[in-house]
Each structure stands twice: as C-alpha cells, then as structure tokens.
Amino acid sequence: MDSPPLYRKLATHYIDAIGAGSLKPGDRLPSLRSLMRMHDISLSTALQLCRAMESEGWVEARDRSGYFVKRPRRLAIAAMEEPATHVAPDPAQYVGIHAKVSDFVARRRQHEVRIDFSTARGSPELYPGEALRAIMMRLLRQKPALLTTAAPSRSLNPLREAAARRGLRVGMTLSPDEVLTTNGCIEALNLALRAVAQPGDTVAVESPTFYGLLQVLESLGMRALEIPTSPQTGLSIEALEMALDAYDNIKAVVTVPHLQNPLGSVMPDAHKERLVALCEQHDVALIEDDTYSELLDMDTPPRAIKSWDRTGNVIHCASLHKILAPGLRLGWISAGRWHSRVEMLKYTQTRSNEELSQWAAGEYMNTGAFDRHLRRLRDHLRQQREQAADAIAAHFPSGTRLNYPPGGLQLWVELPDHLPSMTVFDLALRENIFIAPGTLFSNSSRFDHYLRLNCGWPITETIEAGLRRLGEIASECAALQRKAA
Template identity: 40%
Template structure:
C-alpha cells in the first residue's frame, strides 16, 4: 500500500498567509502512522524509542510521548513494559451483510429525514460524526476560494444588480464541467449541461422530468436520506434494491424488480454510494446501463463522490457507457472543492430540454459570480493534485477510525471498508438500537447518523453512519471510542429496551 503524502493542505497557500500547522505531537503521530500504513513498520515490529524520536525530531520527550499515546489511542501501536512501542496487529473486521429490503414499493408518509437529521445536531457538540458535507478547515483552502470569488465579483460586478438570463448556466462553468467529466470517462457536450443550485436540485429536476406522482423509483438500500425526501415530496413510490457494501447495487435483484414492478426510473450512486461507500465494478456499471437501456428505464446517476477516487479507474461513471441518452448524470463539487458553493450540474441525455424547462419554471437561476468563480477554480491546474491529497487525507482518517472501532466497539461489529470517501457504515448486534445509542451519546455531546434515516422501511435500526468530514483530532478520536464503549454497555444490558423511532408516521 502506498503511504499517503505528508502534506495535508488543499493546495499551496499564498506566501503571505501560511496555512495553520498541526501541533508537533500530531505531526509526529501522523508521520509515524503513514510509515505504518505504508508497510515501513510491520505488525509486531518495534518502533523507534520515545527518546530517539525526540532527538531525531528535535522535540521534547513529553511531545514525543504524546505522539505515541495518540498512536496507541488510534489502535496502531501498543506499549510493552521496558521494551517500547510495537506495531499492533490489525483486527480483521467483517463488512456489513448484503441488504435485504422488502420486494415491494412504498409511498413515503414520514416527516422529512433532512429535518430530523438537522435536529440531531446541537451547537457545542463535543464531536459530530453525522455531517454529510465536509466541514474541516484541514481539507479545504478558503483563501483560494476568496480570491476566485473576489476576481469574479470584480469582472462581473454588474451581474449583482441584474437577473441571470442564462437558464442553463454560464458557458465558462458548463465548459469546465465538460472538461472535468473527461476524468469520469464521459464526453459531454457543454451545450447540453445545465447548471443547478446543487446536486440535490439536479436529481430533483431529473425525477420531475421522467416521473409522475404515484410512479415507482428504484434505488439502493440503504440510501441517502435526501433522495427519500425528494421522492416523498414528489408523491413517488420507492422500491429499495439489495445492495452489497463493497460492490453496490445487486443487478440480479434489480433485473427481477424490473420484471415484476412498474419501475419508471432508477436513482443510484454507482461510485461511492452514500452511506455504504460501495463501488460497482466497471463491468457491472456497463451491465447496469445496458440493462436499463433495453427496458427504456432512465438511470439518474449521482457522481458527486466519483472524484474522491482520483487516480483509480473505478472513478469512471456509468454515463461513460451511455450511447442513447438514457443516463441522466448529476454532480457537484461541494464534497471535493468548496462546500460553500453548492452549485450542481446535470447532463440529462434525451431529457435535457425538459430539465432546462423545469429549471426555468421553478425560477431557479443560479448566481453568476459563484458560477464564474467555480469555473475559475475548476480550470486551475492544481485541482487534480488537490484531489489526490484529499483522497490520501481521508484514507488516513478512515484507517484510523477502523482501528478505533475494532478496538473499542463490541465484538461482532461489522464495518464497511470503502476505497475512498469520508463515511463508514456500521452494523451492530441486533440487540443494540442505534437511536437508543444516539440518545445516550448525545447526552455526552457526541452525534452520528442513526441507520433508520437511510431507508423507507423500518430496517437498519441496529446500524449507523459515521462521517469523518469534520475535525479529526484527539477529542474526536476519544469520542468515537466512547460510542463503542456505550454500545458495549448497551449490549450487556439488553433489557434497557429500544428508543422510540426517530421518524414518526405522518
């Protein structure tokens, strides 16, 4: 395994404003962790002594000791009396089981999952693993963003006092999106791309273009709760398809559903699905496109996370195999470049005119300055390098988190192992209800995403999603370990009973 690069900054900052650095002990711990992940130090091998590390790094003994204690908390090393620190044997953690949703569709009649999700977070939380948008200042350089926005506002200052008449979006941004799509294996015509307020809005426009109230939409299980809110708001029925935590949507199950259900559209994220982080093999993506094209059932593909597989051939979108406009591909750069600019985009194949019409009718014109600024950022040559650094950074976080989970969560806990991204999906003992666990943790200022948010059914009550896009430091690591400890306490006292459901029936 290749060790993550040592730099964690988004991209070189202006010399006048050097980026903030981590405390010395964290820098040393990260450097040693990278050597362990990269195989320089093998399982059971002794690490340099605390004194030797202090001398070679030019720090105090106490600083070096702090670094080793952090590695110990992460489950990477263990101390042996009078012998020093040794690389700890990695625990083999099973992945969650293949999902098994009911073979019928549902008309959603619940309160908004997005609203319920927002209620889970309180200001001043000790640690939050529930977010779905990157929040850590370590991952993004806002200085570069400010420069781009400032430049765009000066050049296009008149746009701030005028309506944006370009329904499809600014040509510069549509061209930048088309260029970026080449990395997904897609040759898109910039004239056919429509800029939207977010990827979620792009998906919403696609659903409006190809469905009517009462129609059935098939999607992964578990799935992103925002999809479920969209489907509910449009009066559609949802059919959940079994999904493997590593290889994604089950094509045999989908084919059976197409034979037995009146499916009007399939909504999926074949690459790094949310919350599982599953990635369909390239051959499976091709089969998916062919299967739906034969049935004339549109595929609405979410590619918002694909760029987190920079340098990996699995980054390729299903849209790359679309030859007749049956795939409607939606994306944004909120997860990879700038969470604050949530602009999305869609290339809707043979429905592109319908998408443009729906956007115009909704009065959903996007901001010229932000579009021009985003186009500027996307065409800078440093974006691919930033993606590689971001991917390496998140890989380290996931690896450390899985170590902590293996060390502190109850035996038998199953954990997803996605190749990239910032989320992990956990399957606990069925005795443990994640909402009851959430309430226990929330009383200590620790939050996460309970499993029942990610389904239209009553499944996944013993599951939870952990998101690591926020601050990652000793406090959050201790909080993650504490979730596992509380889960262990609940497992010993199953008589405590489950908590009330998070979502109520309308």
C-alpha cells in the same frame, strides 16, 4: 498558533510512515537510543514519542524488545454480509420519511450539539477557501456586471465548460451545452425525477439509501422500490432485473455508483454496463448520482455509468458541495434525451443559477490547483476514516461490523444483536453527540441497527473521545439487551 512540541512532530513523522506502509505491522520502531541519536533528542523526548504512539494505538511495547507497529485495529473488525438478492420488497410510498427526519431534527434542536457525526460533510479547512476567495475578488473587479446582469439563459460559463471537460476523464463526451448548472445535486435529482416520472410512479432506489433521496421521492408523490444493495459492489443488478420483470410501473432507477451513501460501495464497471443495457431494454430512465466519485482513493475516478450510454437514457447528476466548496450550492445535470424537458423544468423551478459562483468555481476547476486540492482532500479523509475506524474497532461492542470504504467521508456501522441505533442515538444526544440512525436510510426496518458516522472532521481529542463514548454507550446497550434476553 503554537507549533506542536518536538515529540509530537516526530510521532506524526512515524505515524505517516505507518500510513504510507514504509513501517508495516510487526516492524520494530527504532530503539530509544537510536531515536535519540537519529533526531538529536533527549531520552525523555524519545520516551514521550514512544508513549504517545503507544497510547494512540499505533505501536505496542514488548518487554525488553522495544516498540512494535501494531496491526491497525480496524482490520480486526468484521465486514458486513451481503444482502439477500432473491426478493425485492414491495414498492412503498414514502409517507413517513419527512416525519422521521423532522422528528430527528426536532430532537436535535433541543440540544446543543457538541459533536456532530450525523451530516456527511467535510471540515471547512479541507477546502480551498483562500484560492476561491482570491478568484472571486478578481472576478468582482474584472466583471462587476455579474452582479447587475441577469444571466442570459443558456449562457456558457467556466463551470459548464469545466464540468464537460472533466467528464472526458471518466468517459463522458459532453459539450458544455449539455451541462446545466443546478442548485446542488439535490436540485439535479429533483429535475431528473420530475423529467422522467409523474406522481404515483415507482422509482427503484438502493437499499439503504440517503434520506435526502427518500424525501425528494415523498415530496414528489412518487413510490420507492428498495433494491438490495451490496456493501461492496452496490446495487444488485440481479435484484433489479427481477423487480423490473415483476413490476411494470417502474419509471426510473437512481444509483450512486461510487461511494454509495451510506454504504460506501463501488459498482464494478461490468455491473455498470449491464445496468445501462437493462434499463434501456426495459425503457426505464437511469439516474446516476455522481456526488462522491472524486473522493475515491485514486487519482482519476472510475468510468461514469453515463459513459456506456448510447441512447441518452442515462441522466448524470453531480455536485461540488462535498469536493470543492460547501458554501456554494453548485451541481449540474446532463440529462441525455430529457435535456429539453430538464432545461424547461429548471427555468420554471428556479431560473438560471447565479453566475458569480459558477465563474469562480469553474475558473478554479480549470487550474491544476483543483487536482492538487483533491489529492490533499482524499489524503486527509483517508487518515480521518482510518482513525475513526480504529476507534470503532477499539471501543464498539464485539460483533460490530463495518465495511471500510475506499474513499469518502463517512462510515456505515452495523451494531451487533440487532441493537436499535435509535437507542444509541437517544442516549448519545443526552451527551450532545449526534449520529444518523439507520432508520433514516430506508422505509423498512432492515437498517434499524445501523448508524452512519461522518468522518469529515479531523480526529481531534474531542472527536476521538466522542467516538469512544459512542462505543461505550453502544456496549452498555448491548449488555443490557443480552441481560434482558
């Protein structure tokens, strides 16, 4: 690959300085003369540098005074409102989500997707493919029997050990025996729900929540009760408490405490503690989906909900899919007092996972490289989220709202004037741009004017242009809707 031109390298240097806070909004960039002297560059290179930063929205030119760092555009966008928590909707059986998702997938198939903002997934370059490959090749040499020997049930392996050990960092004391490997977090959720509830039972979920969970509930014949959820602090404990008092057939609560999907909310520790106590008091299982914790912008994630569990009432589910290797299907479950039942269901549903990928992932997690990878991944995702949020602030219609989340790979966007995101979806799809409309994230129509945007890919010119075009489409729709009103 060709090395970027000199002005580009210097622009990246100054953009990093803005990102790191050493250049703040309102600060002046060095003058053209200073740039030429400091970096030993020509006037034309210095001008290219300043104009590139201007056109990307990092700085603005003020007559005769030079270039000044702009306030990030994303700071201009309003935050979402808190949901009303005094009413919980009726429990509803999800008989429609498969149809919705199938329709969504079928429409997509009719187009060659050019830009995919719909799936919550990181770009392959963000993951340590080279290191994993080296470990796997060594394992194939050292342990060829991994391919020809069925994994003995209950055999320990480095993944189960690594999962247990990393659990300590977030307050969970688990032995590797209490960690069962699953085919991703989705199998862990299936097993957890099958262990604690029966078809026809009601399960409390966050609202909005990811459609994968709604599909699991529909496929298991369970009813979902959507609990109001704050874009800042996650599941409303008050609303859940009212629901538990009102309905006596709730068998489980499913929550994503950190970087909730799609909101990006983070539950405060005090809420987690109350949630554990509340579920115990009502004899309702608490299922914690911990898929995104390691993507929070901090070196050690906050305490897991399960760290407050003293009775085995919390089932902890996690996954490596978004943080280590999207090509592996590795998750795990620590099922507390349902451990034996989950172990039986896992055996009955898919038997043990293949050992090779568990060994490879586990051995990698047992090195310092894993934490270095996670820091790098978080840095990339933060930059990508910032750039995407800036583009939304610049190009989406006024009145658009956004909760800028403290980590993760997606943004949840509220369109103004209850503009239906399915309209934006349809128009964008014609231009081969794919988004996840809010209607997929609830059985109600409350989120029909929301959309979820994946920021897992580097914001290239194509992606940037896609975001701009999305904003234009939404603005056109908004203008039409206002005219019609």
